[in-house]
Amino acid sequence: MVAMGAWAQCPFFSECENNKNVTTVFITKAMLQMASELPGVNGDQMTLLRDKIDNVQIVTSENSSGRKFMEKRIGQFSPANGYELLMQVKEDGENVKISRLSLSNGKYRYVIVVNETKELAVVIAEGRLSLSDMKNFKGGEVVSGNS
Numbered sequence: 843m844v845a846m847g848a849w850a851q852c853p854f855f856s857e858c859e860n861n862k863n864v865t866t867v868f869i870t871k872a873m874l875q876m877a878s879e880l881p882g883v884n885g886d887q888m889t890l891l892r893d894k895i896d897n898v899q900i901v902t903s904e905n906s907s908g909r910k911f912m913e914k915r916i917g918q919f920s921p922a923n924g925y926e927l928l929m930q931v932k933e934d935g936e937n938v939k940i941s942r943l944s945l946s947n948g949k950y951r952y953v954i955v956v957n958e959t960k961e962l963a964v965v966i967a968e969g970r971l972s973l974s975d976m977k978n979f980k981g982g983e984v985v986s987g988n989s
Contacts, residue, residue, distance in 0.1 A: 852951065852966050854918050855899040863908030867900040874898070896949070896969040902961065909962045916964070919943075919953045928973070935959045942973075 851859075851868065859866040877883070878891035903909050919925045925941040932938075937957040942950050945968065954965040 852899055852968075854915050854964065855901060855966060857915055858901045858912060861908065861911050863905050864901060864903045864911060869898040871896050890975060894970050894975060895967055897967075899966040900963070902963040904961045912962050912964065916955060919955065925953065
């Protein structure tokens with residue numbers, strides 16, 4: 843029997859992964875730990891990848907039927923389901939929302955929804971991430987708190 847806890851997926855991801863109009867990517871803790879050892883990864887990035895993130899789930903679609911499928915399910919990330927809206931930005935046809943759900947043992951699920959004119963993307967990161975970690979992780983790079 844396989845330990846399912848290591849492969850735990852957000853219900854949104856599970857619902858989307860078999861839709862042919864949607865692209866899904868699931869990155870395990872083991873892969874993140876391997877990525878932390880790549881050349882060019884600095885100490886802060888290494889700590890995030892190796893110690894703080896349990897998994898990353900990515901769901902995207904660039905076609906209308908996939909977007910509609912995803913849009914019907916995005917409501918799962920609402921306050922009614924325990925999610926706290928941390929930030930929302932609307933600019934030039936792009937809408938970005940970042941929400942957080944408290945999980946057990948001091949862990950969180952952060953959800954970033956990027957809704958553009960032609961693409962919808964949802965990135966879900968789970969682990970012992972703090973708001974400071976999320977703030978300092980920008981564009982795939984960890985930046986100093988002074989930026």
